[in-house]
Amino acid sequence: xxxxxxxxxxxxxxxxxxxxxxxxxxxxxxxxxxxxxxxxxxxxxxxxxxxxxxxxxxxxxxxxxxxxxxxxxxxxxxxxxxxxxxxxxxxxxxxxxxxxxxxxxxxxxxxxxxxx
Numbered sequence: 001x002x003x004x005x006x007x008x009x010x011x012x013x014x015x016x017x018x019x020x021x022x023x024x025x026x027x028x029x030x031x032x033x034x035x036x037x038x039x040x041x042x043x044x045x046x047x048x049x050x051x052x053x054x055x056x057x058x059x060x061x062x063x064x065x066x067x068x069x070x071x072x073x074x075x076x077x078x079x080x081x082x083x084x085x086x087x088x089x090x091x092x093x094x095x096x097x098x099x100x101x102x103x104x105x106x107x108x109x110x111x112x113x114x115x116x
Contacts, residue, residue, distance in 0.1 A: 032102040035109065038075070039097045042084030049085070059085070075106070083110050090116065 045062070048054045063078040070076060087109060091097050101109055 028103075031105055034075075035102040035104070035106055036097060038080075038084045038106060039088050039091065039094070039101070041081065042086070042088030045081060045085045046088050083113060086113050 045054065045059060048058075059081050060078045063076055063081045066076040066081075067073075087097075087101075090113060091101055104112075
């Protein structure tokens with residue numbers, strides 16, 4: 001019985017490690033996809049401002065409409081949309097965003113944008 005208990009505890013520990021590893025990988029993947037989405041939103045805003053002269057009021061309206069469409073989603077404020085625009089302007093190359101910037105949490109990217 002003691003050997004069974006020892007084997008059981010080893011299996012339990014191994015499974016806990018696998019679960020924690022999977023949770024970490026999932027969180028990193030979600031973060032990466034969110035940063036890429038934010039870059040795409042920022043790029044769209046930047047392009048429309050350059051092509052059509054969108055101003056701050058349009059970005060405010062866009063933020064409100066996105067928040068209304070996705071009430072459960074945080075990060076769609078007017079202020080954050082402006083960060084998304086700045087992010088896309090600072091990193092115009094998608095490969096840099098995909099390979100480097102997406103590895104950092106959005107908040108860290110925002111801090112870097114404020115410091116640069």
